[in-house]
Amino acid sequence: MQSFIHKDFILETETAKKLYHEYSENQPIIDFHCHLNPQFIAEDRQFDNLGQIWLEGDHYKWRAMRINGIDEHYCNGKASDKEKFMKYAETVPFTAGNPLYHWTHLELARHFNVTELLSPATAEKIFESTKEMIQSPDYSTRKLLEMMNVEVVGTTDDPADDLQFHKKLKDEGYHIKVVPTYRADNVIKTEDPVQFKAYIEKLGEVADIAISSLTELIEALDRRHAYFHELGGRASDSGPDRFFFAPYTEDEVNKIFLKLMAGNTIDEEETEKYRCCVMAELAKLNHKRGWTQQFHVGALRNNNTRKFNIMGADTGWDSINNSQNALKMSQFLNLLDTTDQLSKTILYNLNPADNEMMVTMCGNFNDGSTVGKVQYGAAWWFLDQKTGMEKHLQDLSALGLLSRFVGMVTDSRSFLSYPRHEYFRRIVCNHLGKEVEKGLIPNDETILKQMVEGVSYKNAKSYFNF
Incomplete structure (x- = not known):
């Protein structure tokens, strides 16, 4: 009797089998977004x-x-x-x-x-x-990465992290690149002024600057951004529930910042202005150093207050939020594009109702300067399953360029999670195989080989500059 996980698992057609086994199966893995603990790799846990x-x-x-x-x-x-x-x-x-x-x-x-x-x-x-x-x-952790043919691991790190384990790995010359990803979400968490001030003070200590104004806050973030770059970081990430946009002046936002630092709460309009400004300044840092920026939007986090108070964040009490405000997303991206400071950008949605909007939004800001400059990210979190991936591939194919897609991420905290890349690759090859056999994509080796190898590995390799 054939085992459940067999050689042609998920692959429904002969074309799918050929695509996977010949072009995808043995490609290395560039995991440009995950939550693995760099300490475990540095210490080879x-x-x-x-x-x-x-x-x-x-x-x-x-x-x-x-x-x-x-x-x-x-x-x-x-x-x-x-x-x-x-x-x-x-x-x-x-x-x-x-x-x-x-x-x-x-x-x-x-x-x-x-x-x-x-x-x-x-x-x-x-x-x-x-x-x-x-x-x-x-x-050991390192052997597990090597076993799965991992080439790059992009961890998720706060600007206030000291990055000591990334430095250790870099100084050691570890052959798998373990690079930090700059995630500054705590800078826009303004709900609790006491916690906000404590975080800003911590950031200032690490950046070696006393932060008492918006200008000094941006300087501190820039210093940490430069240090991430020194240790191989070439990407940022942001995980707000949505995009923010409101017209602002630096003077206005500085006053809002000082209000927070004085322990006062800010209203809805002030929050929108502050978050829009700071996220825009962070995006300009990405452009300045030629980084890729990632936006993961659409999560409704920490729904169960009772359990959150006991366990904290990231313990399983999150869900899909409402559809995104497309206008604010457009306005934020346009704010950066107006001054030609929109860096390479990947947009991820958690609500499947946003698929088509998000793919078409990407197309608004591709200016021909870079292949896939603004692109639709992999099916994420609750959409990271067979049905979600298949819909993602269909929508991206219909409204964008699947062949230029940078592919899969694990988004995981587990060192055993790398077969998720295999899972994704099998689903991609199965999707393409069925399209070929329906006569909707030509059975042309040049087209198919380039597409499968690109989505599996090569597109990410050329896109990120790790």
Whole structure:
């Protein structure tokens, strides 16, 4: 009987099989957006078991377990690694149809050569058989990256981070590039003036500047941006719920900044002006150094106040927000383009209703100066599944240039998550294979090879300048 994860998993046509196995399967991985801990790579962390490496910080799995009625003690609680693993194994059969079912079995197959289905009946055997492997030097964090043919890892880092582990890796000359990605979201979190002031003071200490004005804030951000660049950073990221835009003057925004630093709250209009200004100044830094900027918009975060107060952010209480305000997005991008300071830009949406709007928005600001200068990012977070990816590919093909797409990101905190790139590549090849066999794309090797290799690896390689 053929195993669930087999050579032609997801590939429905002969053309799809050819495209994947000949042009995509063996391409290296450039993971330009993830949340891996650089300390674990610098120190070459060794995990103890599958429960630890799988369930430590993985809110995708925690959400599924909670839906399945598993107590928090076994999700993000105090249970042992093995107890958590056994409860996840209990949940896995109920995830059939969910991407977790595919990811789980791809990871077991690719890292451990385990092709049995995970369930309560097989959990003990799988836990014990993988434990010795995980504790061996061949399964350290660095070896896991090498095993998956990873070429670049772009972590997500605050401007106030000291980047000591990136520096250690760079000084060591580690052959896999582990580069910081500049994410300055805390600079626009103005809801709590006390927390805001504490963050600005921390940023000032790291940047070695006393921040008492908007001008000094931008100077501090610029200094950190330069340091990120020195350590190989070539991209920024931003994760607001939406784009902000309001006409402003620097004097107005400076007064708003001083108001916040004095511990006072600001109103809706002031918030819009401040956020628009600071995000625009950050974008100008990206243009100044030739970086790519990424915007992940559309998340409704921390919905469950009771659980957020206990566990904090990024623990599985987020969902899809309303559709984006297309006008504000356009106005913000146009603000930068008006002075020709719009850097290479990737737009990611979380609400699938925004797909077509987002692809066409990208087209407004491609000026022919760079291939794919402003482009539509990979299906993200809740859309990072087979149906979401297929819709993404269809919409991008219909309204943009799929052949110029920079491809997949893991967006993950797990060192076992790299088979998600394989998952994406199989879905791409399956999509193209079906289009070829329908006669909608020519069965031309030059066109198909360029498209598949580009989307799998080469487009990202040429786009980011890591």
